[in-house]
Amino acid sequence: MELILAQVEGLWIFLGVLILVPLAIIFYAISIYNSLVAYRNGYENAFSQIDVQLTRRYDLIPNLVETAKGYMKHERETLEAVIEARNQAVTAGKNAAAAPGDPKAMQALMGAEAVLTSTMGKLFALAEAYPDLKANENMLSLQNELTSTEDKVSYSREGFNNAVTRYNIKRESFPDNVIAGMYKFGPAELFELDAPEQREAPKVSFS
Amino acid sequence: MRLSSILANSDLLPLAGAAVGAILLLILFAELSVRARRKQRLIDDIPTCKTAGVFIGLVEVKGTAESEQPLTSFLAEQACVHFSYRVTEEWRRMVTETYTDSEGRTQTRTRMQTGWDTVAHGSESTEFYLQDDTGLLQIQPSGAEIDAARIFSRTCGGSDPLYYGKGPSNSVYGSTGKRRFVENAIPLHRNIYVMGASRLRKDVVAPEIAKDPQAPLFLISVKSEEQKSSGYQFRFWGWYIVGLVIFAGAPLGFAVSSDRPLPWLICLLGGLIFSGYWSARWVVMVYNSLLALKNRVEQAWKNVDVQLKRRHDLIPRLVEVVQGYKQHEAELHEHLVMLRNEAQIAIGDAATACTPTVMALKEAYPDLEANTLFQNLQDELTRTEQKIALARGYYNDIVGENNERVERIPDRFFRGLARMGRRKYYEAQNFERAPIKVDLVNVEESTEETTSSEA
Numbered sequence: 001m002e003l004i005l006a007q008v009e010g011l012w013i014f015l016g017v018l019i020l021v022p023l024a025i026i027f028y029a030i031s032i033y034n035s036l037v038a039y040r041n042g043y044e045n046a047f048s049q050i051d052v053q054l055t056r057r058y059d060l061i062p063n064l065v066e067t068a069k070g071y072m073k074h075e076r077e078t079l080e081a082v083i084e085a086r087n088q089a090v091t092a093g094k095n096a097a098a099a100p101g102d103p104k105a106m107q108a109l110m111g112a113e114a115v116l117t118s119t120m121g122k123l124f125a126l127a128e129a130y131p132d133l134k135a136n137e138n139m140l141s142l143q144n145e146l147t148s149t150e151d152k153v154s155y156s157r158e159g160f161n162n163a164v165t166r167y168n169i170k171r172e173s174f175p176d177n178v179i180a181g182m183y184k185f186g187p188a189e190l191f192e193l194d195a196p197e198q199r200e201a202p203k204v205s206f207s
Numbered sequence: 208m209r210l211s212s213i214l215a216n217s218d219l220l221p222l223a224g225a226a227v228g229a230i231l232l233l234i235l236f237a238e239l240s241v242r243a244r245r246k247q248r249l250i251d252d253i254p255t256c257k258t259a260g261v262f263i264g265l266v267e268v269k270g271t272a273e274s275e276q277p278l279t280s281f282l283a284e285q286a287c288v289h290f291s292y293r294v295t296e297e298w299r300r301m302v303t304e305t306y307t308d309s310e311g312r313t314q315t316r317t318r319m320q321t322g323w324d325t326v327a328h329g330s331e332s333t334e335f336y337l338q339d340d341t342g343l344l345q346i347q348p349s350g351a352e353i354d355a356a357r358i359f360s361r362t363c364g365g366s367d368p369l370y371y372g373k374g375p376s377n378s379v380y381g382s383t384g385k386r387r388f389v390e391n392a393i394p395l396h397r398n399i400y401v402m403g404a405s406r407l408r409k410d411v412v413a414p415e416i417a418k419d420p421q422a423p424l425f426l427i428s429v430k431s432e433e434q435k436s437s438g439y440q441f442r443f444w445g446w447y448i449v450g451l452v453i454f455a456g457a458p459l460g461f462a463v464s465s466d467r468p469l470p471w472l473i474c475l476l477g478g479l480i481f482s483g484y485w486s487a488r489w490v491v492m493v494y495n496s497l498l499a500l501k502n503r504v505e506q507a508w509k510n511v512d513v514q515l516k517r518r519h520d521l522i523p524r525l526v527e528v529v530q531g532y533k534q535h536e537a538e539l540h541e542h543l544v545m546l547r548n549e550a551q552i553a554i555g556d557a558a559t560a561c562t563p564t565v566m567a568l569k570e571a572y573p574d575l576e577a578n579t580l581f582q583n584l585q586d587e588l589t590r591t592e593q594k595i596a597l598a599r600g601y602y603n604d605i606v607g608e609n610n611e612r613v614e615r616i617p618d619r620f621f622r623g624l625a626r627m628g629r630r631k632y633y634e635a636q637n638f639e640r641a642p643i644k645v646d647l648v649n650v651e652e653s654t655e656e657t658t659s660s661e662a
Contacts, residue, residue, distance in 0.1 A: 061524075072531075136532060139580055140579055146528070150517050154516070155412070157516075159263040161263075161509050161513070162264040162506065169502050173498065190506065190509040193515070
């Protein structure tokens, strides 16, 4: 009797091992598969991050360049207005000196003076009221923004290389390479220097 | 013994349990041992990076711990970036226990027992900078394995001001009135070794090292790289020996305690089974570690390309900004010089009205600053070339590790399996070795020179 009971107990244990061990292996394989999926998504995500930075560069830099050009144009035009007003004032002054007492000449002179004062005022305001926004400051911040943008792009490329490396290491390691081979987790490519048009750096032109 | 008699033994379930336990122990000690070796290999294989050349990935840096707002350690009150303290109090108690004496009767007896209880403990870390000769790198220490230095250790009695000054006011049951105060910390300006995964910071465009669940290691240590490496080597052999002793020694111990004949054969078998599994696990680890190194060498090479591309895209644009402004400045200069001179020329009343404004203008527009832009360009040129040089330097360092690793025993036997070989160092091209011609008169020429030297 005891022998039979003991043998039944033995059978249960034997069956238990027969079922549990393959089950454990299957669960392990599933967890490997899932982490391969996660790492693959990791590098695909990192790749899209590069494009995010490139798009940001593509959208931002031309705007900054236009702004800088605008500043320089504004500065130039304000100064040119001053020069023009000064020329007018000089002419009006000469006319008034040549024809003293002439009310029209005096009026012209006063008018020219007023114009000169106001244009000078504009130029002065440009310089004093917004000292940090003079054209050269603007160009300096353009340079800094160019640098910072390129830094972001290169960090995102390094991040991509890192995600690809992690994925490749995982995919080639044992025992993950078994699952990777079975379910077609192919190797990932690192950053390459050649790139299509859209990824070219935008042209900065002041012509 | 026959299978049926084994199965007939009523100790079957506990035996099965013991078998499962043995397998788990086998796996545990092999893992502990082999993982320590893996960490040692990582520390040895990955070259040290300069802070200015830190790339996004697993990096190793060395320098001093710096912070503008350091912590003050609790016990020693020293400036630090991390501290952890523990206060333990000694107790002595009467303990009663039951036992069976030599005649099989249950008796009770009392005896004195002594020990130490933790009555207070705490730790704190703050983000800090690691500084080396090329710059600063932010470190976020939370989640790291930290080796701190012992900066405070004192045992004292109740009359010492420290006892209640830095310890709780209530005592443990049976206290002897003796407390031990111990504190470990990473003091400010201390040389440290950090290995961890770097990522981009959120506040500035710069990297930082922080906890990453996918990274195999995150260490902050006051010990040197060599000390850490030997530490892991010691653990590798240590866990192996512990496992061996357990598997070879357990049958021995079991036999001795139940007065059975010494099963030398089973001991040998136990030792061999453990060593066999451990060796297999070790082989897998070496293979994995070699292909990881191979991949990291590739990564280092492509990271050089990343820096070259950055230079290719950035420098011409910066030069164009300078050129654009110089042109603008030249135009303005003419006008402004004329206006300034106006202050000296009298044109009747008109001049008197305008003169103060023109004088003020002279101050408002001092000599225009194309200089700043040019200086900025020069600084960025320097920085860009430094980044490229650091990336190439790192590549050469890791190629050095790779080539050494691939020649060593036992790794050289895995060369074919892991498809590894010697790699070539980065070498300067012949034209790059010649000194660069600097021509400030004609800016376009120097632009071409910088962009043509990418490799």
